[in-house]
Amino acid sequence: MQDGGRWGQHALGLTTGGAMDGEAFFWANRLVGNHSDTTAMEVAQGGLQLECEGTTTLAVTGAAMPLRINGQTKALWRSYQVHAGDRVELGHAVRGLRAYLAVAGGFEAEPFLGSTSTVLREGIGEPVKEGQWLPCGKPAESNWALPMDHVPRYEPAVSLRVVQGYQAAEFSNKARGHFYENSFKVSPRSDRMGYRLEGHVVAAPTGDRLSEGIAYGAVQVPPDGQPIILLNDRQTIGGYPKLGAVLSIDCWKLAQCLPGETVRFKPITLTAAQQLVGEAAGVRASVRLKRCE
Amino acid sequence: MKAEAPAFPRVEIAGENAVMVYLGDAICPAVAAKVRQVDQRLREQLGDKLIDTVPSYASVLVLYQADRIHFEALRKLVVDCGKGLNESVSDDVGRHIILPVWYGVEAGADLAMLAEANGLTPEAVVERHQDRDYHVYAIGFAPGFAFMGEVHASIARPRLATPRRAVPWGAVGIADRQTAVYPAVSPGGWNLIGRCPVRMFDPAAEEPMRVQVGDRVRFKSVSHAEYLELGGTP
Numbered sequence: 414m415q416d417g418g419r420w421g422q423h424a425l426g427l428t429t430g431g432a433m434d435g436e437a438f439f440w441a442n443r444l445v446g447n448h449s450d451t452t453a454m455e456v457a458q459g460g461l462q463l464e465c466e467g468t469t470t471l472a473v474t475g476a477a478m479p480l481r482i483n484g485q486t487k488a489l490w491r492s493y494q495v496h497a498g499d500r501v502e503l504g505h506a507v508r509g510l511r512a513y514l515a516v517a518g519g520f521e522a523e524p525f526l527g528s529t530s531t532v533l534r535e536g537i538g539e540p541v542k543e544g545q546w547l548p549c550g551k552p553a554e555s556n557w558a559l560p561m562d563h564v565p566r567y568e569p570a571v572s573l574r575v576v577q578g579y580q581a582a583e584f585s586n587k588a589r590g591h592f593y594e595n596s597f598k599v600s601p602r603s604d605r606m607g608y609r610l611e612g613h614v615v616a617a618p619t620g621d622r623l624s625e626g627i628a629y630g631a632v633q634v635p636p637d638g639q640p641i642i643l644l645n646d647r648q649t650i651g652g653y654p655k656l657g658a659v660l661s662i663d664c665w666k667l668a669q670c671l672p673g674e675t676v677r678f679k680p681i682t683l684t685a686a687q688q689l690v691g692e693a694a695g696v697r698a699s700v701r702l703k704r705c706e
Numbered sequence: 707m708k709a710e711a712p713a714f715p716r717v718e719i720a721g722e723n724a725v726m727v728y729l730g731d732a733i734c735p736a737v738a739a740k741v742r743q744v745d746q747r748l749r750e751q752l753g754d755k756l757i758d759t760v761p762s763y764a765s766v767l768v769l770y771q772a773d774r775i776h777f778e779a780l781r782k783l784v785v786d787c788g789k790g791l792n793e794s795v796s797d798d799v800g801r802h803i804i805l806p807v808w809y810g811v812e813a814g815a816d817l818a819m820l821a822e823a824n825g826l827t828p829e830a831v832v833e834r835h836q837d838r839d840y841h842v843y844a845i846g847f848a849p850g851f852a853f854m855g856e857v858h859a860s861i862a863r864p865r866l867a868t869p870r871r872a873v874p875w876g877a878v879g880i881a882d883r884q885t886a887v888y889p890a891v892s893p894g895g896w897n898l899i900g901r902c903p904v905r906m907f908d909p910a911a912e913e914p915m916r917v918q919v920g921d922r923v924r925f926k927s928v929s930h931a932e933y934l935e936l937g938g939t940p
Contacts, residue, residue, distance in 0.1 A: 423758045426907070578721060623763040625765045626760025627767070635865075652881060661722060687772050
């Protein structure tokens with residue numbers, strides 16, 4: 414179970430957690446008429462089967478996982494009304510890694526310090542288990558679909574924009590060149606905490622360094638020169654040098670990558686970054702969902 | 707940190723809505739006192755323009771609402787907050803906490819290597835790790851992960867070149883002149899020298915965090931049998 418994250422608790426050393434693909438999570442909630450921070454289920458890889466015990470509205474967004482309701486294949490990125498006895502199945506992802514299942518009113522989950530986000534590393538919350546009963550809200554009045562041109566694509570090669578900062582100036586020009594001019598492969602040792610990359614060695618500045626706060630998307634380079642992009646379950650403080658942070662609205666692309674897929678980076682200025690984030694919020698707000706039966 | 711660093715506070719961009727404020731380059735109670743004051747001032751003055759802060763040894767990471775305050779306005783505010791700080795540490799009213807540790811090459815995977823790199827025996831490293839009180843400078847990395855300092859210079863060692871994917875809960879580590887106890891299984895790059903059977907973070911407990919910033923901690927060697935008795939896991 415994930416919501417928008419447990420913000421405001423960094424002083425206790427608590428990370429934020431929250432949906433790894435904030436874009437798909439947002440649309441899943443929007444399609445069933447929920448507030449954008451409502452608790453939804455993050456399904457990694459797939460292989461989920463649910464049986465409905467009442468009437469509600471649900472939507473699945475994110476990775477391309479075959480969705481079947483009572484054996485019939487259904488499209489993602491739209492909402493459906495389901496009734497007692499209906500069987501909902503999510504097969505294994507054929508593209509991307511994480512799907513989001515939202516129900517009208519949200520899943521009931523116990524909040525801890527203001528958020529229902531599960532962070533296994535911190536022992537907060539638990540994964541959904543076989544046989545678990547998941548109380549849902551009442552159905553929405555209509556079903557809606559996200560217009561196709563707004564449906565994100567999950568590519569096996571992604572380009573991420575980076576706001577340069579932190580110790581960027583301490584890296585040599587050559588090291589920064591290696592980082593921005595080469596592509597990296599996603600390591601199998603990647604998880605909700607961070608995505609480890611493998612490729613050209615990016616020489617990190619050496620020397621003692623005091624541990625300091627880590628922002629979402631921070632690009633950390635340990636002495637082995639293999640960058641780690643810190644995501645939702647990131648440590649709040651760390652001591653490896655950092656080149657900057659991946660733009661928040663690009664992090665979902667990485668979170669949908671599988672081991673072996675390819676990542677490239679592009680530097681952008683703070684002004685450009687803030688403008689892009691503002692524009693993305695504007696686009697989201699302007700999208701008109703399509704009503705469907 | 708590099709010697710070329712100019713006067714403090716120094717402000718660096720850390721992301722599209724994050725700035726890092728450096729207030730010093732040393733682990734010491736005077737810098738820690740500045741960090742606490744700047745953190746408090748920023749919280750008061752930013753109000754709903756603030757998302758959160760991450761105070762650490764000598765810096766404060768400020769996460770802000772970029773649509774409510776411009777970066778240049780924030781930078782100015784941060785610099786103003788960094789002026790006229792009190793370096794006195796008289797407000798340090800932390801508790802004194804003793805943490806048991808099962809030390810040894812079996813309990814700490816990096817003890818032998820750390821000892822050798824410093825020209826010491828493992829026994830000497832263990833002895834020096836216990837010979838002083840440590841100040842808790844920050845809680846972070848993971849819930850209940852207390853950054854403490856400073857260890858004796860002769861037992862300092864940089865972080866591992868490649869962090870481990872899974873460090874056991876309770877592992878006691880050294881990174882440069884910092885020391886800490888891992889509260890839960892997590893990735894980590896600190897040099898492990900022993901294991902502590904105390905749960906540093908327990909979400910179900912009335913007081914979930916075992917130590918707080920400003921506390922003083924001393925480590926005390928226990929046997930493997932005592933470690934297990936105190937709740938340690940093999």
